[in-house]
Amino acid sequence: MKKKVYVETAKTKIVSLSLNTKIVKRCRFRKMGYVLRVRFAAFFAGAAVASAGGLYLLHKDYQTAHHSISQQMNGVYESLNGRISALERLKEADAAKHVEATE
Template sequence: MGYVLRVRLASFFAGAATASFIGLSVLYKDYKVAHESISQQAKSFHDSLDRRISVLESLRQSEAPQLAETTE
């Protein structure tokens, strides 16, 4: 009876360890995909802001000489 119980417990713990490993592997892959998606969105948002700032700065530079001419 003791031997059968030990075999069952060993089999149970081996199965639990395997399931835990597979579960952690799936969670890790899901985490990496989510992290990549969020970083891509942040990069896209940052690039969009950089373009907007560049446009505003170019408008500001083109308006500066016109303002200097009108004040003189």
């Protein structure tokens, strides 16, 4: 009978050892999973910050280009408006001369 008890205790010890090693392995995978999650979180946080910075620079570049084109168009508009005003003055002067000549 004592042999049976000894065998049972030996089996239970082996089982408990194998369970403990599985637990240890699971803990290692959990720690590895935690490190992997931290690395992924850091990677995606860095990617988000980099994309936000890139979008900010693109937006600023877009605003600068828009302002430059707007200034060019204002210059063209003022130049064209001045030319039209000069032509209208010439037309009025010619019309006044034409009216005086007919009287």
